[in-house]
Amino acid sequence: xxxxxxxxxxxxxxxxxxxxxxxxxxxxxxxxxxxxxxxxxxxxxxxxxxxxxxxxxxxxxxxxxxxxxxxxxxxxxxxxxxxxxxxxxxxxxxxxxxxxxxxxxxxxxxxxxxxxxxxxxxxxxxxxxxxxxxxxxxxxxxxxxxxxxxxxxxxxxxxxxxxxxxxxxxxxxxxxxxxxxxxxxxxxxxxxxxxxxxxxxxxxxxxxxxxxxxxxxxxxx
Amino acid sequence: xxxxxxxxxxxxxxxxxxxxxxxxxxxxxxxxxxxxxxxxxxxxxxxxxxxxxxxxxxxxxxxxxxxxxxxxxxxxxxxxxxxxxxxxxxxxxxxxxxxxxxxxxxxxxxxxxxxxxxxxxxxxxxxxxxxxxxxxxxxxxxxxxxxxxxxxxxxxxxxxxxxxxxxxxxxxxxxxxxxxxxxxxxxxxxxxxxxxxxxxxxxxxxxxxxxxxxxxxxx
Numbered sequence: 001x002x003x004x005x006x007x008x009x010x011x012x013x014x015x016x017x018x019x020x021x022x023x024x025x026x027x028x029x030x031x032x033x034x035x036x037x038x039x040x041x042x043x044x045x046x047x048x049x050x051x052x053x054x055x056x057x058x059x060x061x062x063x064x065x066x067x068x069x070x071x072x073x074x075x076x077x078x079x080x081x082x083x084x085x086x087x088x089x090x091x092x093x094x095x096x097x098x099x100x101x102x103x104x105x106x107x108x109x110x111x112x113x114x115x116x117x118x119x120x121x122x123x124x125x126x127x128x129x130x131x132x133x134x135x136x137x138x139x140x141x142x143x144x145x146x147x148x149x150x151x152x153x154x155x156x157x158x159x160x161x162x163x164x165x166x167x168x169x170x171x172x173x174x175x176x177x178x179x180x181x182x183x184x185x186x187x188x189x190x191x192x193x194x195x196x197x198x199x200x201x202x203x204x205x206x207x208x209x210x211x212x213x214x215x216x217x218x219x220x221x
Numbered sequence: 222x223x224x225x226x227x228x229x230x231x232x233x234x235x236x237x238x239x240x241x242x243x244x245x246x247x248x249x250x251x252x253x254x255x256x257x258x259x260x261x262x263x264x265x266x267x268x269x270x271x272x273x274x275x276x277x278x279x280x281x282x283x284x285x286x287x288x289x290x291x292x293x294x295x296x297x298x299x300x301x302x303x304x305x306x307x308x309x310x311x312x313x314x315x316x317x318x319x320x321x322x323x324x325x326x327x328x329x330x331x332x333x334x335x336x337x338x339x340x341x342x343x344x345x346x347x348x349x350x351x352x353x354x355x356x357x358x359x360x361x362x363x364x365x366x367x368x369x370x371x372x373x374x375x376x377x378x379x380x381x382x383x384x385x386x387x388x389x390x391x392x393x394x395x396x397x398x399x400x401x402x403x404x405x406x407x408x409x410x411x412x413x414x415x416x417x418x419x420x421x422x423x424x425x426x427x428x429x430x431x432x433x434x435x436x437x438x439x440x
Contacts, residue, residue, distance in 0.1 A: 064380075064421075066382075068383045068394060069411075069414060069418055072398070076411055077407060077411040080408045081408065158287075159286075160287075162287035166387065186297035187298050191294070191298075194286055197285070198282060201286070202281065202285045
């Protein structure tokens with residue numbers, strides 16, 4: 001089995017643009033998922049009573065449907081329904097956010113519920129309002145406790161962006177597929193892609209773990 | 222904008238067979254990945270140092286790769302490196318099993334490590350051998366902690382089987398998208414696909430919640 005790396009060096013710009021899009025899509029969809037997920041979790045915990053079953057249905061549905069299905073649906077079916085066509089990148093961003101926000105909401109809920117109820121009672125006794133308690137007492141502790149889960153969420157986000165290749169987002173997975181097809185050297189190209197994903201993902205998981213160990217004491221009460 | 226949902230009913234047999242394939246893939250992968258995961262975890266915990274390093278490298282590698290890439294890689298590399306002409310189904314199964322085995326190995330290792338050291342020491346003090354301590358004391362307790370994690374791995378696996386559609390394994394996602402491109406009923410077929418996944422996946426997600434409440438470890 002010959003291993004000819006010239007295909008990588010010759011097309012490094014093509015692959016690098018894919019890596020760039022993978023990183024941008026991961027960062028942007030990670031940020032939007034966290035923002036949307038926080039809102040969803042707060043609605044579930046403190047929102048109007050009639051809204052809660054709907055929020056729970058949304059969260060559990062996203063846990064039941066594969067992200068591939070969500071992405072393909074957003075890209076192919078949503079434009080038929082709305083009449084708006086979107087570039088693949090935005091479809092991927094919407095699909096990933098809708099999917100991952102449900103996971104974020106579960107992480108946030110678990111973090112908030114891990115703060116003992118005595119803390120809420122103590123704050124009420126001090127005359128704080130509900131909003132003040134959430135903002136000043138519960139979230140500062142809960143966010144620290146959520147960090148390890150957010151670390152694995154970030155790595156899931158990066159891995160899920162590879163699935164956006166199915167709707168032709170020119171990220172690393174898609175670029176590798178194209179290059180592997182054109183060069184007839186799938187082994188070199190896919191092995192290189194594996195290496196790149198590992199080099200991106202491994203430090204992310206490790207880095208978040210290390211950061212958490214440093215700040216874990218802030219979440220204790 | 223007019224929708225024609227009869228296309229879904231017309232292809233009910235194909236969709237049913239594809240759903241069966243999705244379930245069969247999930248079951249087969251887990252059947253391989255449970256014993257293999259246990260072996261890898263044991264090698265990682267009790268193996269000879271180089272074996273331990275190799276097992277750790279395998280687990281870390283596959284936990285840090287997107288599954289869709291592993292599927293493509295297996296599709297192109299397995300036939301060349303092994304010289305076997307594997308069918309897409311066998312390739313997809315191999316890729317899924319490689320991935321889930323790594324996750325299961327980590328689950329088992331964490332389950333065994335979560336037990337306090339005193340348990341092994343107490344078992345040894347009672348005159349048990351290492352194997353006896355493992356079989357009678359550690360594994361029964363670890364199973365309780367491991368079961369909820371295995372249950373959520375199961376649901377992830379059920380969803381991840383959709384990724385082998387990229388190498389034309391005729392499971393639910395692949396078959397639905399094939400019918401979509403033949404019939405041009407895009408919205409109907411994709412919605413039907415999502416609905417079938419939802420119908421199967423939703424009870425599983427709820428079951429996982431129940432298992433997690435039922436087996437929650439309180440110390």
